[in-house]
């Protein structure tokens with residue numbers, strides 16, 4: 001073991017320099033838990049890449065009486081009651097953002113759209129420029145609007161002046177997860193179970209988002 005390794009543990013100075021201080025917000029909406037799980041896997045991947053991560057939910061818009069009529073939805077709301085709700089301050093704080101939403105007729109859910117529609121002030125003041133972003137989704141059908149849902153989110157990102165760090169086919173892991181280059185997406189069966197194994201692809205996407213954010217941040221320093 002060299003002198004530097006003894007001083008700094010197993011990481012060399014060069015490795016330390018490579019570690020980011022990227023702040024990542026994983027912002028999701030979920031009714032049945034799928035997108036919450038995707039958000040948690042993204043958190044894991046980003047932390048492995050050295051990022052500081054906040055997992056945040058967008059505020060629910062549905063009335064409690066409607067949630068109470070659906071056992072699965074009700075249970076999910078209870079499970080995630082301690083997850084903080086996203087605020088505009090979180091967007092200012094973040095260097096990078098990963099969104100995760102279920103499809104709603106090939107679009108993002110109203111809950112996420114409502115939150116995005118509160119970002120006009122930040123946008124006007126140039127506070128969303130160069131945020132590095134990517135998105136994930138789920139749908140009940142493999143061709144039920146997964147790419148379109150991700151694109152619906154990216155449309156808003158283009159207006160922000162954000163930098164979309166889509167996974168593309170930059171890593172073979174995408175092929176094993178259904179091959180969506182726009183962002184990781186998963187099919188959910190009638191029992192609410194994920195069909196494809198997307199955990200590795202989610203983590204890879206998170207790492208890529210953090211890496212691109214690191215490049216952008218360093219270039220702006």
Ligand SMILES: Cc1cc2nc3c(=O)[nH]c(=O)nc-3n(C[C@H](O)[C@H](O)[C@H](O)COP(=O)(O)O)c2cc1C
Pocket residue numbers: 029030031032033034035036101102103104105106137138139140141142143144145188
């Ligand atoms: C109003 C509504 C619209 C939906 N539209 C579609 C759709 O167009 N295509 C599809 O495959 N699934 C559709 N779904 C199924 C959801 O996308 C699926 O339940 C969701 O991805 C599960 O994610 P979650 O567990 O995070 O809530 C729809 C669900 C609801 C409630």
